[in-house]
Amino acid sequence: MEPLVSEIKQKFQPRLKPIEWRGDRLVLLDQRILPFETRYIEAKTVEDVAHAIRDMAVRGAPAIGITAAFGMVLALVEKTPSNTQEALKTLARAREILSKTRPTAVNLFWALDRMYNKAVELTSSASSVRELRDGLEKEALKIFEEELDAEIKMGLYGAELLEDGDTVLTICNAGGLATGTGLGTATAPIYIASMLGKRVSVIAPETRPWQQGARLTVYELMQNGIRTTLIADTAVGLVMYRRLVDIVMVGADRILLDGHVFNKIGTLNEAVLAHEFGIPFYVLAPTSTIDTRSRVEDVKIEERSPDEVRTVRTAQGSVYVTLKEVAVYNPVFDVTPPKYVTGIITERGVATHPLSINLRKLLNKT
Numbered sequence: 001m002e003p004l005v006s007e008i009k010q011k012f013q014p015r016l017k018p019i020e021w022r023g024d025r026l027v028l029l030d031q032r033i034l035p036f037e038t039r040y041i042e043a044k045t046v047e048d049v050a051h052a053i054r055d056m057a058v059r060g061a062p063a064i065g066i067t068a069a070f071g072m073v074l075a076l077v078e079k080t081p082s083n084t085q086e087a088l089k090t091l092a093r094a095r096e097i098l099s100k101t102r103p104t105a106v107n108l109f110w111a112l113d114r115m116y117n118k119a120v121e122l123t124s125s126a127s128s129v130r131e132l133r134d135g136l137e138k139e140a141l142k143i144f145e146e147e148l149d150a151e152i153k154m155g156l157y158g159a160e161l162l163e164d165g166d167t168v169l170t171i172c173n174a175g176g177l178a179t180g181t182g183l184g185t186a187t188a189p190i191y192i193a194s195m196l197g198k199r200v201s202v203i204a205p206e207t208r209p210w211q212q213g214a215r216l217t218v219y220e221l222m223q224n225g226i227r228t229t230l231i232a233d234t235a236v237g238l239v240m241y242r243r244l245v246d247i248v249m250v251g252a253d254r255i256l257l258d259g260h261v262f263n264k265i266g267t268l269n270e271a272v273l274a275h276e277f278g279i280p281f282y283v284l285a286p287t288s289t290i291d292t293r294s295r296v297e298d299v300k301i302e303e304r305s306p307d308e309v310r311t312v313r314t315a316q317g318s319v320y321v322t323l324k325e326v327a328v329y330n331p332v333f334d335v336t337p338p339k340y341v342t343g344i345i346t347e348r349g350v351a352t353h354p355l356s357i358n359l360r361k362l363l364n365k366t
């Protein structure tokens, strides 16, 4: 598969660069104001990175992980510790700050642990803080490259499931904006199938309240020439009932070993409806999104500001669509039980039922 991965890596020139490392700063495409305005923000400190993740200037499980990884490097850039032991203390503080930004996407914690453990390993041989920082920078860049390779492999596995003329239903944005690489997870099969000559189109629900579908998925798919139809979230049932959907492909923020999938709010609705209408429902995620330790009850489902539901984003900024005083409950993820999942597509292959056994097999695959 490797030669094909290299060929596709050369062929796929993403229009968007959501995350760019500049050696002493991170340049992030501000996703809070797309598609109305293309604005980049510079993150030069750990706090800058924490704010960008918390405020969703950058979002999407893999993109959050990659951004946090570079945030750990910036911890040694913004103020150079006096020695490598002080550097470890600085990195522990940075991990603490970044781990508090958003609770559901496991990629954040996976990336922070990987970077900190790498730092511990490097301090045993690094003769200076600069050597430690250079080693950490290499690790963050490696995470980015591994993520892109994983998406290409997921895309190849997923593209095999797509026929010429198929329509894919998605949710939220699990595209190149959500992973930072420009290819995405749920969108990777769509881009690669199209590259391989299959005419694939997409139905993208707007994905209230943050509108990742209407503002981000529509934007990136159309930029990449994919035929896209936007629908209201409440229309997913009817498009399935009318057989307008051949397959559902969604991303994930956290997948448990028993096959429970945490993803954007509304994913459960699509999964249950797809199961009812006999439509294949696939989840796409790199193995860095698989949480091998938690049970369903251990996972915190993020709740965000009530104003995300009370308002809608427009080119002029957010406008209220209801009474400002109304009470709001705003969970931004849900959890889909494994019975509603046809398969989980990772860079190591596709796990089908029994998911609990086959996910472990994929993780143990060398």
Ligand SMILES: CSC[C@H]1O[C@H](OP(=O)(O)O)[C@H](O)[C@@H]1O
Pocket: 059, 060, 061, 062, 171, 172, 173, 174, 175, 178, 179, 184, 185, 186, 212, 250, 251, 252, 253, 263, 264, 265, 332
């Ligand atoms: C590549 S999957 C990304 C995943 O993250 C999104 O959530 P958010 O926009 O709140 O970060 C959504 O759940 C996507 O499926």
